[in-house]
Amino acid sequence: MDAIPATLKVQWRIGNDCNFKCGYCHPSLYSGSEPFKDYYTLKQGLLNLKDSTESYQTVNIELQGGEPTVGEDTKLLIAKPISERFTYTLHTNASADIAWWESSIKHFSKLILAWHPKADDDHFKSVVDLARSNNIDYGVIINAEHTIGNWSRAVTMFEYFQHNQYSVQFKTLFQNYQRGNNQYMPYDEGQWDYYLQANNIPKVQIAQAEVTLYDNYLGKLCWAGVDQIVIDYRGNIFKGWCHSSGVAMGNIYKHPVILSNTPEVCPMTICKNAFDKQVKKSNNSWRIS
Numbered sequence: 001m002d003a004i005p006a007t008l009k010v011q012w013r014i015g016n017d018c019n020f021k022c023g024y025c026h027p028s029l030y031s032g033s034e035p036f037k038d039y040y041t042l043k044q045g046l047l048n049l050k051d052s053t054e055s056y057q058t059v060n061i062e063l064q065g066g067e068p069t070v071g072e073d074t075k076l077l078i079a080k081p082i083s084e085r086f087t088y089t090l091h092t093n094a095s096a097d098i099a100w101w102e103s104s105i106k107h108f109s110k111l112i113l114a115w116h117p118k119a120d121d122d123h124f125k126s127v128v129d130l131a132r133s134n135n136i137d138y139g140v141i142i143n144a145e146h147t148i149g150n151w152s153r154a155v156t157m158f159e160y161f162q163h164n165q166y167s168v169q170f171k172t173l174f175q176n177y178q179r180g181n182n183q184y185m186p187y188d189e190g191q192w193d194y195y196l197q198a199n200n201i202p203k204v205q206i207a208q209a210e211v212t213l214y215d216n217y218l219g220k221l222c223w224a225g226v227d228q229i230v231i232d233y234r235g236n237i238f239k240g241w242c243h244s245s246g247v248a249m250g251n252i253y254k255h256p257v258i259l260s261n262t263p264e265v266c267p268m269t270i271c272k273n274a275f276d277k278q279v280k281k282s283n284n285s286w287r288i289s
Contacts (some may be wrong), residue, residue: 009228034233036071051256062089069096094127170198221282
């Protein structure tokens with residue numbers, strides 16, 4: 001029997017409202033069709049997760065939206081820790097008020113701070129500075145749209161952070177985000193050249209980009225459910241976003257669950273979710289590690 005890892009990673013979708021509602025995002029990420037849960041429901045979910053993960057030394061919880069900080073109850077939840085074993089990761093547009101960031105920054109193990117054209121640039125810089133000055137593991141992502149004005153602003157922000165030696169990444173976007181994720185916005189040749197240079201990617205590789213988006217792990221052992229779990233908007237727990245098992249392990253809002261400590265053979269020919277991809281896989285098929 002394999003040893004249980006020290007850390008469990010959790011991605012938890014807690015609602016899908018967003019204050020930016022960027023046009024390139026799919027409405028499923030900002031429509032509010034899955035309202036953010038209230039504080040007491042979220043707290044009960046965390047208490048159940050605490051009871052479910054007693055064998056793990058730490059549990060890193062990534063609360064996902066939409067924009068998670070749109071929910072006032074979510075902000076309250078982060079500000080009032082449930083367990084000393086819990087740490088939080090947030091992928092955020094950083095738009096929450098600076099007073100909340102100042103009071104809550106110590107509870108984060110990692111922040112992905114995503115700049116969008118709708119951001120207040122000075123406010124965004126202030127939150128990034130707060131993360132860096134508090135030694136939080138952080139990364140800045142500059143989302144570059146192809147339109148001239150938004151592209152220019154993205155370049156300006158990227159070069160500001162790059163010049164001042166922040167951890168920053170320049171990112172191009174899919175025009176069918178969450179609807180296939182395989183067609184980029186219509187960037188021109190100069191924009192692609194800038195993107196490749198910013199990310200130190202050899203130019204020859206761009207022709208291969210759209211055919212290398214997906215991975216095939218069919219037959220390999222996968223540690224989803226052991227190293228990490230996912231929780232959907234309704235609180236249902238799965239090993240990964242692929243839902244390869246087809247059946248939820250339980251519902252975190254209703255009761256604790258029994259987690260697996262044994263990897264299983266992957267039945268999927270396509271793996272396209274970044275969280276699912278990062279989990280440990282065996283090198284060879286059919287249980288040969």
